[in-house]
Amino acid sequence: MKFDVVDPSDEQAVPDEEAAPDEPVAGDEPLPxxxxxxxxxxxxxxxxxxxxxxGTLGESLNRLHAHIETARSRGAEDAPPAPPPTNFRAGAFSRPPSP
Known part of the structure; x- marks a missing residue:
């Protein structure tokens, strides 16, 4: 058998060696x-x-929102209003009225 020695990644559990397993960390409240x-x-x-x-996700979503708003404002200014295609049926996906 052959084993490779690798460094643990952030996702792997690495036990704390600073504190003993049965001692609470200094400054912490007592555990229940x-x-x-x-x-x-x-x-x-x-x-x-x-x-x-x-926090990182929130920042990313805020940047994405800013990009979307910028694209919308550019698209609304640049694009002339176009009529719908001839094969467009507005009521194709709506439910029929109930009797």
């Missing part, structure tokens, strides 16, 4: 009974990562 300190640290890290990811 039955909650393992490693689980608490992992939950805090995941919460921080999700918060950062949501």
């Amino acid at each position: 009974p039955g909650v393992h300190p490693r689980l608490d640290r992992a939950a805090r890290r995941m919460h921080a990562r999700v918060g950062a990811d949501l």
